[in-house]
Amino acid sequence: MQTSPGTAATILPIGSDADLAWARHQVRQAAAALGFGLVQQTKLITAASELARNTLVHGGGGHLEITPVAHGKARGLRLSFVDTGPGIRDLELAMTDGYTTGGGLGLGLSGARRLVHEFRVDTRPGGGTTVTVVMWLAGMPVPRPGTG
Amino acid sequence: MSVPSPGYAAPVPVLALGDVLLVTLQGDLHDDTAERLRQDLTRRIARHSGGRVTGVVIDISGVEVVDSYLGRVLAEIAASARLLAARTVLTGMRPAVAITLVELGLTLPGLLTALDVERALELLSGPDPAGARAPDAEGGG
Ligand SMILES: Nc1ncnc2c1ncn2[C@@H]1O[C@H](COP(=O)(O)OP(=O)(O)OP(=O)(O)O)[C@@H](O)[C@H]1O
Numbered sequence: 365m366q367t368s369p370g371t372a373a374t375i376l377p378i379g380s381d382a383d384l385a386w387a388r389h390q391v392r393q394a395a396a397a398l399g400f401g402l403v404q405q406t407k408l409i410t411a412a413s414e415l416a417r418n419t420l421v422h423g424g425g426g427h428l429e430i431t432p433v434a435h436g437k438a439r440g441l442r443l444s445f446v447d448t449g450p451g452i453r454d455l456e457l458a459m460t461d462g463y464t465t466g467g468g469l470g471l472g473l474s475g476a477r478r479l480v481h482e483f484r485v486d487t488r489p490g491g492g493t494t495v496t497v498v499m500w501l502a503g504m505p506v507p508r509p510g511t512g
Numbered sequence: 513m514s515v516p517s518p519g520y521a522a523p524v525p526v527l528a529l530g531d532v533l534l535v536t537l538q539g540d541l542h543d544d545t546a547e548r549l550r551q552d553l554t555r556r557i558a559r560h561s562g563g564r565v566t567g568v569v570i571d572i573s574g575v576e577v578v579d580s581y582l583g584r585v586l587a588e589i590a591a592s593a594r595l596l597a598a599r600t601v602l603t604g605m606r607p608a609v610a611i612t613l614v615e616l617g618l619t620l621p622g623l624l625t626a627l628d629v630e631r632a633l634e635l636l637s638g639p640d641p642a643g644a645r646a647p648d649a650e651g652g653g
């Protein structure tokens with residue numbers, strides 16, 4: 365996978381409620397600019413909203429990086445949610461539907477994974493968490509994860 | 513930052529239509545706005561306990577994204593309303609939102625749904641099958 369030529373990454377802070385709304389807005393703009401359809405846009409923004417809120421609530425804040433990507437003819441959008449918070453001790457457990465250490469529904473991580481094409485979590489206890497997702501434009505061959 | 517934040521940061525207006533409260537959500541709701549709405553609605557229903565408020569209609573036709581936070585707030589509104597003997601009807605969910613909610617895995621227990629506000633009011637004017645979860649499935653569209 366490569367970043368698209370001529371398109372820079374956008375970096376947004378995630379430190380408040382208002383930042384979450386701004387992040388959703390920016391993801392929508394980027395997805396619309398790439399030509400994503402309404403359903404795909406909605407899925408991506410919803411996943412972004414879940415992950416950005418995790419960055420804020422569980423990770424103590426951080427940032428979101430939005431990058432247009434290309435793989436052969438395929439075009440997509442990569443979102444990275446980065447924090448330097450406590451990390452996730454048991455990732456498998458955290459990815460389980462309904463698991464939460466807070467008062468949530470525990471659907472954020474597991475649900476977001478179902479909404480996107482690629483999903484990766486890098487985390488270490490005490491070492492922060494980075495969640496990276498990619499959504500490819502519909503109608504194009506979806507590259508197999510790991511071949512980029 | 514000089515760029516204004518999109519959507520609401522202001523409170524959501526609640527309209528009283530007889531014994532029904534009508535709320536129209538629009539755009540992107542901040543988390544604290546949704547939470548304030550929940551408290552406001554619950555207070556207004558409780559203030560009229562004694563059967564004054566029998567239903568709440570929440571129109572989300574202007575909402576482009578429902579995530580687990582907003583979904584939980586809506587479910588909590590329905591749960592408190594139920595305890596105060598009022599029913600909650602969600603109307604106007606966009607197809608893209610419905611598709612996304614299913615994949616996210618978010619079910620909205622306790623919420624009745626209707627296609628639009630008119631049908632929601634019709635539904636609420638009918639008898640409350642106390643405890644029954646959904647109206648006649650055939651007519652539900
Ligand atoms: N960025 C993060 N840093 C640290 N822990 C995290 C992070 N993201 C998720 N977690 C952990 O994983 C758990 C599951 O996350 P998930 O988003 O699925 O549920 P939730 O945030 O608790 O509830 P919901 O998102 O449904 O409101 C969290 O409760 C938290 O313990």
Ligand SMILES: [Mg+2]
Nearest residue numbers: 418468472473
């Ligand atoms: Mg979460």
